[in-house]
Amino acid sequence: MTATFRILGAEDARAAIPNLSDVLVDCVAGGASLGFMLPFDTKDAEAYWREIAQAIEAGSIILAVAEVDGKVVGTVQVGLASRANQPHRGDLMKLLVHRSARGLGLSRTLMETVEAEAASRGRTLLVLDTATGSPAESIYPRFGWERVGVIPDYAMWPQGGFCGTTLFYKRIG
Numbered sequence: 001m002t003a004t005f006r007i008l009g010a011e012d013a014r015a016a017i018p019n020l021s022d023v024l025v026d027c028v029a030g031g032a033s034l035g036f037m038l039p040f041d042t043k044d045a046e047a048y049w050r051e052i053a054q055a056i057e058a059g060s061i062i063l064a065v066a067e068v069d070g071k072v073v074g075t076v077q078v079g080l081a082s083r084a085n086q087p088h089r090g091d092l093m094k095l096l097v098h099r100s101a102r103g104l105g106l107s108r109t110l111m112e113t114v115e116a117e118a119a120s121r122g123r124t125l126l127v128l129d130t131a132t133g134s135p136a137e138s139i140y141p142r143f144g145w146e147r148v149g150v151i152p153d154y155a156m157w158p159q160g161g162f163c164g165t166t167l168f169y170k171r172i173g
């Protein structure tokens, strides 16, 4: 399997909405805490990705994708903090790999791709939060992220019930 990685502009992001939606629906169905509750279907996902395409157009989000055979199977974003006192900071969000493409190293290269783009846009500090106890939580330290701590009962799992969130940061660039 050969995967390619790239940063999408707004137009390419809109063209990729069907594949991006498949990835998001699959991750939520798999139990990932990503801001959505079940039931969550393709229409919900498409509405979300349309908002992201607008944010790319507005310059407030960087979107990276992993493609196999021309089809998006993984993605990650950096939100570019807009406060006047945080021109150097970004929020890493929505690292998603379709269950059919996991364990192949795609998330590592996705992170490298989006971090390099954020650094090229002058960002030197990234932060993220992820559900405590999720597989993702154990992955970020492998990618050089520092664990800050846990906030209990921060959000809910898609099927219900509170989950904590673990905060991380990484200096880049």
Ligand SMILES: CC(C)(COP(=O)(O)OP(=O)(O)OC[C@H]1O[C@@H](n2cnc3c(N)ncnc32)[C@H](O)[C@@H]1OP(=O)(O)O)[C@@H](O)C(=O)NCCC(=O)NCCS
Binding pocket: 027, 032, 033, 093, 094, 095, 096, 097, 098, 101, 102, 103, 104, 105, 106, 107, 108, 109, 129, 130, 131, 134, 135, 136, 138, 139, 142
């Ligand atoms: C987290 C996620 C993106 C990982 O994607 P992936 O492409 O399968 O991960 P990779 O194959 O690149 O593996 C990355 C590293 O984590 C390790 N890893 C992968 N899955 C793991 C798991 N379930 N538990 C522990 N470690 C794991 C790999 O061994 C690899 O380590 P290495 O590079 O040091 O060898 C994927 O599981 C996912 O989409 N989960 C649902 C969505 C989610 O929770 N996202 C996080 C939102 S903050």
